[in-house]
Amino acid sequence: MNLKDIGEFGLITRLAENCIFNKNEVLVGIGDDTAVLPFDQDNHLLVSCDMLIEKMHFLREMSSPFQIGYKSVAVNFSDIAAMGGWPTSILISIGIPKSISFEYIDEIYKGMKNICQKYSVNIIGGDTVASPDGIVINVTVLGKVKKTNLHLRSHAKVGDVVFTTGTLGNSAAGLQIIKNIQLDIPLKIKDYLLQKHLSPEPCLEDIRILNKIGLGLNALNDISDGLASEAWEIADASQIGIELYRDKIPISEETQILGQILKTSPLDWALYGGEDFQLIGTIDKTQFPFYAEEFKKEKGTVLFEIGRTIDIPGVFLINNEEKVYLNKSGFDHFG
Amino acid sequence: MNLKDIGEFGLITRLAENCIFNKNEVLVGIGDDTAVLPFDQDNHLLVSCDMLIEKMHFLREMSSPFQIGYKSVAVNFSDIAAMGGWPTSILISIGIPKSISFEYIDEIYKGMKNICQKYSVNIIGGDTVASPDGIVINVTVLGKVKKTNLHLRSHAKVGDVVFTTGTLGNSAAGLQIIKNIQLDIPLKIKDYLLQKHLSPEPCLEDIRILNKIGLGLNALNDISDGLASEAWEIADASQIGIELYRDKIPISEETQILGQILKTSPLDWALYGGEDFQLIGTIDKTQFPFYAEEFKKEKGTVLFEIGRTIDIPGVFLINNEEKVYLNKSGFDHFG
Structure with missing residues (x-):
């Protein structure tokens, strides 16, 4: 074989x-x-x-x-x-x-x-x-x-808020800049996205802050293979489902502008691009407002609420009334 | 550069x-x-x-x-x-x-x-x-x-006995068989030496026995780069010298026979061949006889006394009256 x-x-x-x-x-x-x-x-x-x-x-x-x-x-x-x-x-x-x-x-x-x-x-x-x-x-x-x-992928509970620690799709956008080196892209955008792709920063400061806040943080994963793949890992390991709110997935202005230039949806980079190295996790919904407030206070950036856990297996993208089943995709190194 | x-x-x-x-x-x-x-x-x-x-x-x-x-x-x-x-x-x-x-x-x-x-x-x-x-x-x-x-390379003391746990040069001899595949070498010898080269066994059983015996074992190293190189590592780290007795370096019958067939000194394989993965170490000389006896009793094989530590820096090979300074040699991957 x-x-x-x-x-x-x-x-x-x-x-x-x-x-x-x-x-x-x-x-x-x-x-x-x-x-x-x-x-x-x-x-x-x-x-x-x-x-x-x-x-x-x-x-x-x-x-x-x-x-x-x-x-x-x-x-x-x-x-x-x-x-x-x-x-x-x-x-x-x-x-x-x-x-x-x-x-x-x-x-x-x-x-x-x-x-x-x-x-x-x-x-x-x-x-x-x-x-x-x-x-x-x-x-x-x-x-x-x-x-x-200790936060395993398997620790998510139904009713948790799903969060991420930063904007997604930046690394994949940076890779597009490398692949389209001939394109005329504003220098500020180029620098920002190349930096995200070539020198990503691990979320150690974020975890230090989250650990200090208290109990309520359940599952945790880093986004190395794209949001869809990582959400699936949590859903599978925890035997629950996840709904992601399409409009709440955070995408940087730089990545949005590059999406317009390349006529590509930056949402695809966030879902399937990988190498963003932000954290995705789940927090007890009664505790989430406190987490978000403390995180903002300590770090000065937003803890993004991007979805919720449900008792139906699978990962879904919610867009207004529409609910779409999300493929795992993820990058197959031998595909 | x-x-x-x-x-x-x-x-x-x-x-x-x-x-x-x-x-x-x-x-x-x-x-x-x-x-x-x-x-x-x-x-x-x-x-x-x-x-x-x-x-x-x-x-x-x-x-x-x-x-x-x-x-x-x-x-x-x-x-x-x-x-x-x-x-x-x-x-x-x-x-x-x-x-x-x-x-x-x-x-x-x-x-x-x-x-x-x-x-x-x-x-x-x-x-x-x-x-x-x-x-x-x-x-x-x-x-x-x-x-x-815990036995570091730096733990040798002047006056220790230098020992090894088994015959040396077998792996290098096995490599020679691979390089001289056309040669007519007795099957038993071929199988033995190829096994030593291709499937070496780590000395975990030996260390289990040595650890049980008691105090007196000082420096320890595994022979991955040849006896000369490993003896040098102990000598340098411990800031002492080592004399190795040429006639006491244990060489298997199989390796000796291959040396005769290829008209090469098997001692070179032992000193500079590497990948034998036997242990070399030093034991307080008053304790060595007890170690040797207990080792023989438990394992059924000999703990070979191959030299002694001295207060003159360097590694030397002793042959009757002759004392030769041994080069570190050792394999340089970029040489």
């Missing part, structure tokens, strides 16, 4: 079978943003990793080496934030073609060290090997989460 | 600068077989990772996919053993070319799951991505070590 037939998610399902040989050493295995392991009386240990391969995940002509390093760590920090935790350490494996200069690799590490310093995270190990073709980067991240702050 | 000029070890030294931004979260960072992190009252947490890239670290025509999977995990377990610990969890990132069949990937995972089951280790996460060229595998391993069992 070839991989296209089985698909990325079919492959992962198969590989994730029969992986636990010592139940005492694991709380949550494959299936959420990170694994959750026993740690001490107050905290769980979180672990996750991401592999980035040149030409598949980044292009040397489009990103600076500093940006490649920064983003490769940011996506891992985002996974820790999506569990309610804080990163503590990373390990970096890197495969390097012989043709690359020392200075280029050093710049990649400067980007990695910059984001590590920003969030007080240690680089504790890794592996440095030669690669016959392109650059390969694998970052493993470890983090900690207070037991009371 | 190109990478050949700076070299693998120069590059690693440079990248390992300024990596610690939160000292409370790390005990040992880059520089030993694994990082050591605070865990609970009795144990430290160990973390390490290894990246394997097709054509650089394995050839599809020479290894079965099961063997590739088994070995990629075994080398990580070996790093945990080299600290005195036991592995608990792994994460697997894999980059897969589109041309590969599902069954091939499934076989790699069967090899990984086989060794995980053997040592009761969980597979708790990973990443599955498409690769434009060859297969890329990154395994991250987590383990635990009792605080009293």
